[in-house]
Amino acid sequence: MTTDLTIAMPKGRIFEEAVELLRKAGYNLPPEFDDSRKLILEVPEENLRFILAKPMDVPTYVEHGVADLGIAGKDVMLEEERNVYELLDLRISECYLAVAGLPDTKMSNVAPKIATKYPKVASSYFREQGEQVEIIKLNGSIELAPLIGLADRIVDIVSTGRTLKENGLVEYEKIVGITSRLIVNPVSYRMKDDTIEELVTRLTQIISE
Structure with missing residues (x-):
């Protein structure tokens, strides 16, 4: 039985920090x-293999067992609700989910429209606020929605706030803080527990410093 680990992670900032x-x-x-354009990276001397994926796909790969481990933002975990275990808060790629829109504007009284890449998270949030809203799912350029009259508000990731500001939008409410998490496939966790625990222990020591 091999103890090699396959780790799925998104490209970009999370990959670099991980x-x-x-x-x-x-x-x-x-x-x-760091500069490879390959989607699968092998590191045989460490018995590691990495799959580079879209952020939303990382928990899917881990749930289905094609990756033992994954590194995913808490935003993705909340939205995808996959059957995986969350092992460790890596405390990287910090940001948060927020409600934003044009300044000094009120939401429509009848089913205000909310544009977002996170329909589950947005629906849950507004339901908790006692507000009935219409969710419009977009895959990118969420900031555009209020500017062209598609939505009253957006729910999106905010890091520095610069993108909102450059598009003339303001933040109304913070929903939840986000960091990247180490997640594991439940079967891999049983079959490769020693190797996975070693990885977790080594990472924990670094995070705690």
């Missing part, structure tokens, strides 16, 4: 790792 974290934890990831 690679730095793994290196600090003593994993020897080659320099060309």
Whole structure:
């Protein structure tokens, strides 16, 4: 039985910060790792394989067992609700989900429209507020929705707030703080527990410093 681990993670900021974290934890990831355009990266000397995926797809790969582990933002975990275990808050790629819109505007009295990439999270939030809203799912450029009259508000990730400001939008409410989490396939967790626990222990030591 092999103890090799396959880890799924998104490209971009999370990938960069996760690679730095793994290196600090003593994993020897080659320099060309950072600039590769490959979707599957092998690191045989560490018995590791990485799958680079869209952020929303990472929990899917882990749930179905094609990846033992994954690194996913809490926003994705809340939206996807996949059958995986959350092992560790890596405390990287910090941001938050917020409600935003044009300044000094009120939401429509009758089923206000909310544009978002996170329909489940948005629906749950407004239901908790006692508000009945119409959710419009978009896949990108969410800030455009209030500007063209498609939606009263948006629910989206906010990091620095710069994108909102540049598009003339303001933040109305913060929904939840987001960081990246280490997640695991339940079967892999049983079958490869020693190898996975070693990874978790090494990462925990770095995060705690």
